[in-house]
Amino acid sequence: MRAFLVKASSAVTAPHFRPEGLASYGRMDVVARSAIAALRVREGVRRNVVFYAVLEGPPKPPILLEFRGAELDSIPLSEVEVGWLIKKALEGVSIRGVYVRRMGFRDVVLELLEILGRENVVYLHEDGLDLAHVRLSRDVAMILGDHRGLDYESERWLESLGLRWVSLGPIPYFTDQCIIFANYVLDRVEIGQRVL
Template sequence: MILLRSFILKASEGRTAPDFSIKSLAGSGGRMDLVCRCIIAALLSPEPDGIDRGCRITVVLEGPPDPPLSVEFDGAGMDRAPEGEVEAAEMLVAAMAGRAPRGVSATREDFGQAVRRHSREGFSLYYLHEDGEDFSESEFGEKAAFVLGDQKGIDPKGERCLDSMGAKRVSLGPHPYLASHCITIVRGMVP
């Protein structure tokens, strides 16, 4: 039984400065709309306070102007989960500007560092990949970190990092799915 779930999203185009328009997340933000939907999918819960306290998501932003930047949303420490893309974007902007809300932090951690940190913290690593072992037949550790990419996926360097850390490839199906849908499916299948 999983006690703690974490998601690591590699956002290859996500802006690394709070200089994007919240009204144009898909354009000026470098697909920050995708990032925001993933944050919501990871944290929003039907619990009375609206947040999954056993879940966190680390978003590794790799877009301009100054990559990398990792923003982590830890449900255990947050006052509330964002309920929409604009609210999630406002939290991202605040973290980037040094005004992170409670439970949110921003660091200059790159993808490999984020993966290694999760491993050091005792998380078993699972790479969501179309060619992996069938998710429904997989077993997961009590602390599971699920790694996924944005619309570009994980690049070869990122895959080598995951392989070197012993990440197990698991598949939700033979086709690529939206990253936010993958998170929702994982949360539904691994409560």
């Protein structure tokens, strides 16, 4: 399993938003773009990927959105269309491959640790160990912050768990860009090619 977990620190937790203006609702646009980056390929959907977003904005945080590539019929290319999927899921509409649970960031991380083991759950951060020097498994979960990054307390907690911090380079990139690059690297790992 390849998983991406985005801690969306201000994304709204109720379906009271306009998908045409996602940035105005706690930067829900970051969640939508990240879901597309994690799951979309030219041929359709990445079947081997699960995308998680922990929504921590008002009015009832936290909410976990889970997109399972193996079950999705499709993933739109448009963040507005993904916004409509998120809105419907938060309204309680059943969508194949999209799940909503009341679950916080720490609980999701602990669940991933239980499934994959500590060596296969990493935090993407520009101050981490350079990706070129990290041995990655095909079964891996990558934790990312949103436009604000992770808060200090969450970073210290991840450190206390002994998770590896992995860097894509010294420059902070947008969340969805990190996911696109990570997918590229992990695709190469999967077929046994050199990463960098």
